[in-house]
Amino acid sequence: MIGCYDFCGHYEWTFGWMERVGGHALVRDYWNEAINHDAQRHARGLIEREGIPGMLKYWGHTLAEESPSLGFAISHREDVFRIDFHDCPSRGFLLRNGLKNYRDYCDHCMGWTGPMLRESGYVIDHEHNHRGQCWWEMRPAAATGGHAPPGSVAGKKDVRLRPEWQDPRAKFDRYVKATDPDAKQL
Amino acid sequence: MSAQPTGELPYVDTKPQGSADFYFATNATFRFILQRLGRAGWVSYLEELGRAYFAPVNDRWRAGGLPAVARYWRAFFAAEPGAKVEVAETPDRVEVVVHGCPAIKHLRAGGREIVREYCQHCYFLGNARAEAAGLTMRLAGGNGSCRHTFAVATGSTTPQDINQIKEAGL
Numbered sequence: 502m503i504g505c506y507d508f509c510g511h512y513e514w515t516f517g518w519m520e521r522v523g524g525h526a527l528v529r530d531y532w533n534e535a536i537n538h539d540a541q542r543h544a545r546g547l548i549e550r551e552g553i554p555g556m557l558k559y560w561g562h563t564l565a566e567e568s569p570s571l572g573f574a575i576s577h578r579e580d581v582f583r584i585d586f587h588d589c590p591s592r593g594f595l596l597r598n599g600l601k602n603y604r605d606y607c608d609h610c611m612g613w614t615g616p617m618l619r620e621s622g623y624v625i626d627h628e629h630n631h632r633g634q635c636w637w638e639m640r641p642a643a644a645t646g647g648h649a650p651p652g653s654v655a656g657k658k659d660v661r662l663r664p665e666w667q668d669p670r671a672k673f674d675r676y677v678k679a680t681d682p683d684a685k686q687l
Numbered sequence: 688m689s690a691q692p693t694g695e696l697p698y699v700d701t702k703p704q705g706s707a708d709f710y711f712a713t714n715a716t717f718r719f720i721l722q723r724l725g726r727a728g729w730v731s732y733l734e735e736l737g738r739a740y741f742a743p744v745n746d747r748w749r750a751g752g753l754p755a756v757a758r759y760w761r762a763f764f765a766a767e768p769g770a771k772v773e774v775a776e777t778p779d780r781v782e783v784v785v786h787g788c789p790a791i792k793h794l795r796a797g798g799r800e801i802v803r804e805y806c807q808h809c810y811f812l813g814n815a816r817a818e819a820a821g822l823t824m825r826l827a828g829g830n831g832s833c834r835h836t837f838a839v840a841t842g843s844t845t846p847q848d849i850n851q852i853k854e855a856g857l
Contacts, residue, residue: 502763502767502788502790502808502809502812502813503713503736503790503808503812504705504763504766504767505705505706505707505708505709505710505713505767505768505789506696506700506704506705506763506766506767507696507698507700507705508705508706508709508712508713510698510740511736511740512709512712514736514739514740515716515732515736518732518735518736522724522728522732523723523724527723530723531716531719534719535712535715535716535718535719536712536715539711539714539715539718539719540711540712540714540715540716541711541712543797563706563708566706566708567706570701570702590700590701593701594698594700597699597701598697598698598699600698602739602740
């Protein structure tokens with residue numbers, strides 16, 4: 502049986518298998534069709550109906566379940582929903598267990614949330630360091646401007662204030678007002 | 688099952704049980720692969736997953752034999768929320784008796800359309816893993832309750848009858 506306890510492990514393995522079988526296009530379609538439109542349809546429905554309050558309901562519940570030790574922080578205002586991951590439960594599982602079958606696991610988050618947010622009229626500012634730390638800001642698509650300065654939305658909970666964020670060995674992927682997993686700025 | 692996960696599991700998380708909503712993703716993954724790559728592609732996915740991702744388990748089964756198989760399944764189901772499972776060990780086989788499948792239970796509770804082939808995945812995945820360890824695996828039942836039988840491969844094991852595996856549904 503495929504279990505849920507080690508889900509992130511076989512999920513990551515699946516990305517690599519799909520890319521070998523059907524190339525990058527199949528992986529992108531998988532994130533959008535299977536995860537966004539099928540598995541996470543409860544998230545889509547909430548966010549389409551309720552916007553930022555729906556994001557709070559979805560991520561508030563799912564992250565508390567995936568990360569009982571609360572390795573994340575949620576901040577929200579009327580115009581922005583933000584998550585700071587200080588210890589991503591998903592990436593952390595892979596790092597702790599030495600698992601890597603796909604070239605960049607972190608792409609999957611933008612792979613399904615990007616299209617989901619686009620369909621609900623939002624865009625995403627996002628950065629991750631591939632070490633289990635990242636931040637997300639989701640705003641209405643008409644919002645202007647680039648990345649908000651560190652601390653301006655999340656205060657002291659902003660992951661960019663961590664010393665590890667400044668580690669010169671960290672490799673960052675950066676997205677600006679994006680909804681496409683391939684729109685990263687390296 | 689009440690025991691906590693132990694070192695029998697090859698990949699270990701910081702929490703004692705997984706998040707049941709991930710069963711939604713497994714069901715959706717099966718639907719996607721079946722639609723895009725057909726049944727042969729889906730079977731190939733499961734068999735390759737069984738041989739590659741689960742290689743550390745298969746190696747332990749090969750080294751430790753049926754007692755290692757029994758220990759693994761006890762630890763596995765202890766980490767799956769809502770599982771009602773007994774693992775019985777005899778000299779020539781291990782029977783994993785699933786009284787309440789945690790995945791089918793959660794998919795039903797979530798009102799998800801369950802891929803009708805869902806229960807077959809346990810056979811294609813499980814037998815690939817068993818064969819890598821010099822064992823066989825057979826499955827009877829399905830759709831919420833079933834029996835997995837692991838035995839030493841002797842060449843005389845009756846082939847799996849796929850029709851013995853029930854289609855899954857609400």
